[in-house]
Amino acid sequence: MTPAATAPGAPRPVTPVGILAAALDDVLDRAQRGALDADGLDRLREARDLAVGLDPYLERCTTPESTGLAALARRTVEHDWRTHSGGTGLEQEMLSGHVEGQLLRTLVHATRARSVLEIGMFTGYSALAMAEAVGDDGRVVACEVDADVAALARECFAGSPAGGRIDVRVGPAADTLRALAGESFDLVFVDADKAGYADYLTALLDGGLLGPRGLVVVDNTLMQGRAYGAGAPTANGAAIAAFNDAVAADPRVEQVLVPLRDGMTLIRRVEEDR
Ligand SMILES: C[S@@+](CC[C@H](N)C(=O)[O-])C[C@H]1O[C@@H](n2cnc3c(N)ncnc32)[C@H](O)[C@@H]1O
Structure with missing residues (x-):
């Protein structure tokens, strides 16, 4: 065990990510001491199993996607992104997918959102997931720069x-x-260029696009761990870190970062509580 894990009063890791972190910490410590024995390899396997099993388990425990969403996802995978629009950097991995789509659907239902705005549509998985949830009288306005x-x-x-x-x-x-000035939306999903996130939130909060009791859902707020300094620095990591700091310091809002997929932050105005 690592020194941190055995220290008196040290909290015992009780979540998959916590147990994974402790196991990796332990294995790294053993490797650095040149003592990576069979017990250390067992802990490495435990860490691997925790990481490998998580996403498939989330998929298995989540309501299956509709046939329309499944067809859209298939179409996205089959598309040749190398030649798309002369090579604009779009790739199939941009698609949010089953579990994130189901969370968005659930949020639309829970907030009874009828008007939804999406900033960054790609092939439309999240837009269609939310459209399926808004009901017959609902609508989704979806912004996309790539024609x-x-x-x-x-x-x-x-x-x-x-x-x-x-x-x-x-x-x-x-x-x-x-x-869109003058219109207002019950739920907004932000999933476009990361450098633009701060301006999009300003347009929503200051420009009146976020309706009363509206919810903003912002994607990729973990940015592959770059947001909290894991791995080599990247421009997107720096943009998301600055965005997250600005949201945390904004007294007008309350937010929670949900570590689903690449991180989703849910933001709402607190002024409305008064
Ligand atoms: C991560 S993808 C969106 C994924 C989509 N929400 C989904 O769930 O499948 C980001 C999209 O934002 C678009 N985008 C990037 N910058 C943009 C901008 N300034 N305005 C509008 N769309 C933009 C990209 O072309 C890309 O299709």
Whole structure:
């Protein structure tokens, strides 16, 4: 065991990530002392199993996705992203997917959101997931800068009963948000360029786009661990770290960072409590 884990009063790790961290800490300590024995290898296997098993277990315990969402996900995987739009850096890994999509659906239901705004649509998985939850009288306005990926999403929406509830706006999201002035949304999902997150939140909170008791859901707020200094620094990691700090210091809001997938922060105005 590591010195930290055996110290008197040290909390015992009781979550998968906590146990994983303690096991890796222990194995690293043994390796650095040149004492990586069979017991150390067992702990390494335990760490591997904890990490490898987590996502499949989340998938298995989450309500299955609709046939429309499954078809959209398949289409996204089959698309040749290397040649897409002459190579814009879009890739299949951008798709949020089953578990995150189900969380968004649940949030739409729980907040009874009828008007939803998405900033960063890609092939439309999260837009369609939320559209399926808004009900017949609901709508999703989805912003996307890449015209080709927007066309692909529209094709997918056409094959789904809820696709008609999605209003795709092609262009830089900042322009679309300006054009939407005067409208308000019950739930906003932010999932576009990370350097733009701070301005998007300002437009939502100060520009009136977030309706009364509205909820903002921001994706990738762990940014592959770069947000809290794990791994080599990256521009996106720095942008997300600055965004997270600004949200934490903003007295107008209350927020929670949920460590699902690459991190999702849920933000709401506290002024409305008064
Ligand atoms: C991570 S993907 C979105 C994934 C999508 N929400 C999903 O669940 O599948 C980010 C998308 O934001 C788009 N994007 C990047 N910068 C943008 C901008 N300034 N305005 C609008 N869309 C932007 C990208 O083209 C990309 O399709």
